[in-house]
Amino acid sequence: MTNKYDNVYINDVSTISGPYEAKGPFSKLYDKSYNDFYFGEKSFETAESKLIDESVDILLDKVDKTRFQIDLLISGDLMNQLTSSNYAASRLGIPFLGVYNACATSVEGLIIASNMVEHKCVDNVICSVASHNNAAEKQFRYPVEYGGPKPCYTTFTTTGGCSAYLSREKKGVRVDSSTIGTVVDMGIKDVYNMGAVMAAACGDTIYKHLSNTKREPGYYDLILSGDLGIYGKKILVEYMRTEYNINLKNYDDAASMIFDVDRQSVYAGGSGPACLPLVAYSYVMEKMKHGEINRVLLVATGALMNTTMVNQKLSIPSIAHAISLEVI
Amino acid sequence: MEKRKYQSIVNKYTPKENRLYNALVAFVVGGLMGVLGEVLMELYSYFLNIPVKEASVFMIVTLIFIGCLFTCLGFFDKFVHFCKCGLIIPITGFAHAMQSAALEYRKEGLVLGIGANIFKLAGSVIVFGVFSAYVFGLLRLILMGA
Known part of the structure; x- marks a missing residue:
């Protein structure tokens, strides 16, 4: 399902990274970076919650608003029951929707927000992940x-918190369209091979987006998938070629970019809901701001993995959502 | 696309683990662990003037302590990651599994945290260890008599 938007803009974004990301190629582009995994908190779970909390605070400063002026917070993470988002939302006191699509949560949130802003259900939304x-x-x-x-083909969950502020005010980056993906299950059971699990869903969503909007892959200056990793990326390229006869142009993968894969011990690259937005809200937004790239398709990919089902030897379903951004 | 065809694409681009290299590393490290154990045992036996059988208990406790201490100091996981079964199969692996679980769940309390989760990884080793001891003990009784 593809939606077009006329009047939705991502006005500003904020990013906080963990220690490994801070040693990666985009270290200077994050708003804030931590050198440890606790951030002054007592447990990993509360530390993750703090990432959402702080990224929203930084964003509110940037857009010069107080939390009472925000109509809606859409947030998601990987924890059971969306714990991190729930605790952050309880402190922030903004009307809250919790969303989960594993690593595709970031774009899922942006799509829900864009629809609500476009149809004037709300004036502004903060999407966090x-x-x-x-x-x-x-x-x-x-x-x-x-x-x-x-195994060397597994991925390394990124540590980070990212927020985006969406409204109808013409500022920042325009949200052009979005495509909601379907759940795909290609029978992969290897929990360490998430790139292989998600590549098919990613390919299907890219194909549906391009055919629904009647665009060629070359229309975009950058097609950025979420967290396929260096091997999943190759699987996607071959899948697109054999299944849809599409040769991806200007394609890259956030998981392969966020770390220095050769130097850091992160296996095949990053993963996790924060992986795509950490790259998109820093490096990609910077490039869009300087006019180096104008049209970007973000395709967040999520492996809908559940440890119980994996132990029951069931294969892992996956999903991908796409959102198209354009420079104003 | 058919699942089988997709699987063939996946297989094409998924790198294989170098099993021979891993086995070799495990063999060498595991052997060195054996040497370390033997040296410790001899030293205990010589300096404390105790039988070798008792010295072996001292040696095991020492190795468990080292495994736990290095896990707490945060670098044993990197050793294990490199040496793989060379450190997992000896008693150090068991100590490492229990200690890492204890560290992980200490925030959730003594009973429901550490108590309930310390055997999360090592529990299956104990279950199947006891079970196989029972089976082999029974076999020995049947084949070789009491």
Whole structure:
């Protein structure tokens, strides 16, 4: 399903990164970076909540608003019951919608916000998303200090909190259109190979977006997928070619960009809901601001993984949502 | 696209683990751990003037302590990550699994946190360890008599 928007703008964004991201290529572009995993909090879970809290605070400063002037907060993360978002929202006191689509949450939030802003349900929305490497490891895999071997094609959950402010005020970046993806299950059961799980969903959403909008891949100066990693990226390119006969142009993957994969021990790149927005709200927005690129398609990919279902030997479904941004 | 066809694309681009290299590293490190254990045992036996059988208990406790301490100091996971089964199979792996779980859940209280989760990883080792001890003990009884 593709929606077109005439009057929705991302006015400003904020980003907070964790220690690994702060050593990555975009370290200077984040609003704030932490050197440890606790940020002065007592647990990983409260630390993740702080990422949302603080990114919203930074954003409110940037757009010169108080939290009482915000109509809606849409937020999501990886924790069970969206704990981090819930606790942040309880402190912020803004009307709140919690959303979950794993690593596709960022764009899911932007799509809901864009629809509500376009149809004047609300005047402004803040869309937040956060992920925390250690909190995610604890919930989905093994204890953080456990050094059990992982295959080299697995990805490393990013630590970061990102927020975007959307309204009808003509400022920042225009939201041109969005495509809501369908859940795809290609029968992959390997929890370490999330790139392979998500590549098919990503490909389907890109194809649907291009065919619904009658655009060629070359229309975009950058098509940026969420967190396929360096191997998932290759799977997507081949999948698009064989399934849809589309040769992706100007394509890149946020997971492969956010870290220095050769230098940092992050396996095949980043992952997590914060991975795409950390790259999109820093590096990509900067490039759009300087007019180096004008049209961008963000495709957030999410592996809808549940540890119980994986233990029951079921395959992992995945989803991807796309949003198209244009320089004003 | 058919699932099988997609799987073939996935296989094409997913790198394979170098099993021979991993096995070699595990073999060498595991062997060195054996040497370390033997040295410790001899030292305990010599300096404390105790039988080798008792010295082996001292050696095991020492290795468990080292595994736990290095886990708490935060660098043992990097050793394990590199050495893989060379450090996981010896008693150090068991200590590492329990200690890392204890560290992880200490914020959730003594009983519901540490108590309930400390065997999260190591529990299956104990269950199947006890089970196989029972089976092999029974086999020994049947085949070789009491």
